[in-house]
Amino acid sequence: MSAPIPTPTSSIPHRVKAQINQRQSSLSSSINSYISQVPNNHSHSRNLSEDISTLEVDLNKSEDNLNKLPVYLTKSNLSSCQGNLGLEDSEAYGILIRIVEQIVAPTEEDETPSNHIEFLKRKDTLLVIIMMLLLVISYILQTVNSHVIQFRTKGILVELALLSSLVIWSYYISIYESKRFARELYERAKLILKVLEDNRVRPMRMIKVPIFPTLSIVEVYRDGFLHPLPIHLTVMGDVIELPLGSKSFVDMEFYADYYGLELNKKLVLRKGQTLKAQFFDCIPQIVEEMDTFKFKLLETRLTQTLKDTVIQERPVSVIQNQMKRIKHLFIRRLGILVFLLSLIVSCLIYFVFDLPRGHNNHWIELLIQVPTYTFLAWVPLSFPNLWFLVRNYCNAYILVLFEALQKNKEEFEDEEDIDEFDTEAPSPVKNVEINMKQVLSKFWSLVTRKDHNFSLTRSTNLFESLGSITTICVIDKEETIATPFPQIEELMFLDDEENTVLLDLSEDSDYYPNGIKFEDSDWQKYMQLLKPLGFNLLLSTRCRTEKTRKNDWEPHLIDPLNQIKCNLCPARQTCLCRLGKEIGFKDDIVDGFSHQKTIVLSAPYHPAIEDPMFKKCKMELPTVTSNLYEEVKSSSYQLFSSGHPELILDLCPDFWDGMSLRPLSGACQAKLHDFYQNAIVKDSQVIAYSYRPINVANRERLTFLNSQDLSVIRLDEASVIPHTPLDTLPSTSTSDQNQSPMIRYLSLNKPSASEEDAEIDPLLAEQNPEVFYRSSVKDQVFLALSTMAHQPKNDVCDFIEDLSLAGIRFAYLSPGSEKESKAFAERLGLETDWNTCIRMSSEEEEDFEDHYIKAHLPRGIEQIRDHLENVDDIPLQVSLFAECSPSAVTEMIKIYQEYGEVVCCIGNSLNYVNTPSFAAADLGIAVEPLNRHIATSPASRKRNPQLELHSTLSIGSTLTSLPCGLFFHRDTSFFVLTQIIREARRLMAAARQGGTFLLACGLGISMLYIVSIALLLPPILYGYHIFWLSWLILSFISATFLWNPHEPNTMTSFVSKNVDHVQDFWRFFRYGVFRMIVLVGIWIVMFWVSWQSIWEVTSDGGDKHNDSKWHRHGDWSNWNTNHQWAHLHCQNILLMFIVYHLTLVSSTFMSRTLPIWEYNPFQNYIWIISVLLMWLLQSGFTLIFFIFSPFSIEQIFGSLPLHYYLIGFLSPLVFIPFQELIRWFDRRKFTKFQKRSKLEFNTKLGLHSPV
Structure with missing residues (x-):
């Protein structure tokens, strides 16, 4: 059965009631007197300190008495610890080093033979090795069976050397990347180990650490001193201090030996358990004596954290899954089909045309070499190595850009062509200049393992994930x-009719003079209610003006939170001096007051802690902080308090209505409780404010007060009465509100009438200061409630x-x-x-x-x-x-x-x-x-x-x-x-388009090979031509896509998810065939024209009459030197035009959807320079053969007809529009994908949701 809740006046004698009413009337007139002289907002300033001294009225009401408060105890009765308390830093760091090495270091040995075998088992590796064996067989057979050693036979040796180098390099890169991937986490951890081993760790002062829930810091004894440490730096055996309300992060045992206590059983706080006063039921006296409690850790938190970390496996990135899918379809399936198709065509040519004519040696090239070249042209062998370079470059660029953006202090702005009122405009950007030297330096460090920051670019797939x-x-x-500390949103107080007044506030330092503003236009009519609160706020801060604040972590409040060893809400650390200035106070108005003492009242057994309404809220120990000030001129004392609303209301029998003091009835308290309860469940934090003057006999000074010392009053369990659930409180709409019971959680004794009017005797107060402190905090005047929330x-x-x-x-x-x-x-x-x-x-x-x-x-x-x-x-x-x-x-x-x-x-x-x-x-x-x-x-x-x-x-x-x-x-x-997502998307699109360009070119060369064989033409290119083209020219051009400019829809387009990859592969395959088919036709015509023309120049008369220009009628496996040079020059000249055509075609691959007239490729200066360089390089490649050729440049190029050059140079006018036509079809599909994705993204109605 709950104890009866006392009413405010039921137990007070009539004589005392009259005295109370008389004092209230006197105090009301005094408060009205000083409030009338306080400046109205920003209009003018009065000397508040001269008038507030008149408030020396004894507020010792009969219904509040804190005589049951326990006497403030010291730790003198505690046993002294022998030696240093806790572990030494070196010992603890040694434990951490061993833990990290045991859990993370095994990846250092991740060089098992399975990686080597896995590389050899890869189908693409096996296929390339098979192709190399076929080339070896072809070389041996041609050497044995040919009467004249052909140039192309000697070229096989070069091709084998190149393929062998490629396989070896790919093997090295594969193993290297696997090792780097496995060691990245450990390499980063070794940075910490190195610092710990060298003992280059500097302890952190507690005053620099703010308090908010997501900051995992605990006070630990190291080398005999108490230091705040992150939880991950604590180890088993550490001795820590925990305040009430803290949640245990590991199992920990109460350190009873330190307190000289002998317990029947160990007190173990389990992981995840909240430390409450009830935990010490067997030793309740310790809660009355101590702020914090010492525990010895039974586990090391870092052990479980690292174990949970290393078992996590990140998914493969989207683009890597797409590459795997393409590799499976393009190489393993289509590649083999292309090889078989080429083999079938070659067999038909050999058995239908060559064998009947006695060209028995052609089978070596037709049945072995030609299918091999067709397959090698199809497979982009350079892609893995190119991807290795591209990936590291993109990661380097992202890291350098990210660092530059963080260092740059300029504001983010919309781009020039963006309408600021456009609701679908992309994100603003910051124009920063990227130093390419830094990018290349970072790129080199990522490639060569010299990245001293050990960025996890491989294990996180940095630019791919972004x-x-x-x-x-x-x-x-x-x-x-959100902001670290909450900002004030509302002020709530009671008016003269006992109705609640709610004022909304907003903070914005850029637009408001004081950084804060009342949202209500008529707020000034409540000035009499606000001014005591404003003075309270100004006196409770260290900062005189907003400009003096250096950073968010400085203790702006006089409330020494770092000395109050209990769990407090972050709102208690929020400075509201700006609100006091907005109310109308000037900076120098507090000069006449001197801070004398801080008193903290805590209630570890307060029923509010166990209130079921707040079971999901973070536990806060009910506390009230009271600051005692002396007016220098008059030596009078004022007490201003702020703290937990439940506790403040227990201390306040009256409230200030703007004109006088009024009893705080049960109905008023119910309204305040309703407001507090609703604010808490809506993610707000509530602070209550109160005030009282301290009347000292003869206006004598209290010389024993010390502003540097903190006095703490702790309420024991006997000081509280059983909790009344909030849902049983009287309704605020009752007709007779004044008859509602008072809501009290503190057990109060009634003083005598003589005690009520007694002034404080300075001599007695100095003899027993703790009694003075306890009497000072009672019988305060309620001012207001403020709600604060993280913004x-x-x-x-x-x-x-x-x-x-x-x-x-x-x-x-x-x-x-x-x-x-x-x-x-x-x-x-x-x-x-x-x-x-x-x-x-x-x-x-x-x-x-x-x-x-x-x-x-x-x-x-x-x-x-x-x-x-x-x-x-x-x-x-x-x-x-x-x-x-x-x-x-x-x-x-x-x-x-x-x-x-x-x-x-x-x-x-x-x-x-x-x-x-x-x-x-x-x-x-x-x-x-x-x-x-x-x-x-x-x-x-x-x-x-x-x-x-x-x-x-x-x-x-x-x-x-x-x-x-x-x-x-x-x-x-x-x-x-x-912005870095935008940049990563640009790089991702560029890499994807570059890869598409490489695949399309490989498809085109393979088509060229098959068609040329079907038309009875000799090999249109040799293997080293293919390697030169795909490994150098095309790879270099595709890499320049990384410098493509941004597309306007980069940050308004939806990207593919990491599932169902490349579902439209066959559609893209058809697009690739259509894109290349025109080019293949042009190249076939050009090769045939050049072959006819150059053959006539390089052949003698007998050759001209005996061999048809359609060379299949002759035995080309035994060509003489002139015929071989003619064939080689035809190939080199065609290769020069292939490079010319493909570099121009690359401009249509830069963007997937935008046509060339909207997406200007000439904005990519690197691409322009590279195209010119590749043309120059290919020209040099073509001309260098003339050094050894028996024919001059004039003979060869002069033999080519005019229409050959017209076709070569003017054909882009034909195939470029055709490329744009194919892209138009792709753009339609892409647009449909975007619309469908946006519809799915914006549709949030489920199966059971209303339509």
């Missing part, structure tokens, strides 16, 4: 996508909107409750309808809401897969997940990946639970909440760079973000991410 991202998962709020960082909302335009889904995986998550999601601009949030906790809690049942949404991570298979795909469409545990986040990322999503995970680099999620995602991005690096002086670093020190934050951040590919500084705009 260019293919379809989902971005954000798993942290504070200092990731999205600058540009985050626009960033999310731009992501949707790019087909990238933004998902916020929140650990908070559904209502809390929806409230913040609404600030982000996400949809918060009834079917847009999925709760990831299990169904065991059975707290379904009506809308949840109606929408048939899955509940719990274990139901997501079943829902996707049997119901609909809503879990992949929503952008909000609530009640997410770390394991649920990792599992949801895997589910995304199973359905083809390329996931980028963004989280805090100092939140230890994020590491497995970073490792599971395709790309992890760690946002650094604090400055990670602390170094020695610049002079000492110049003398010896090895002396550079690293902060513990830096080491802990690196361990947490070990699998991450990118690191964001805390002030980096998220538009940096959209």
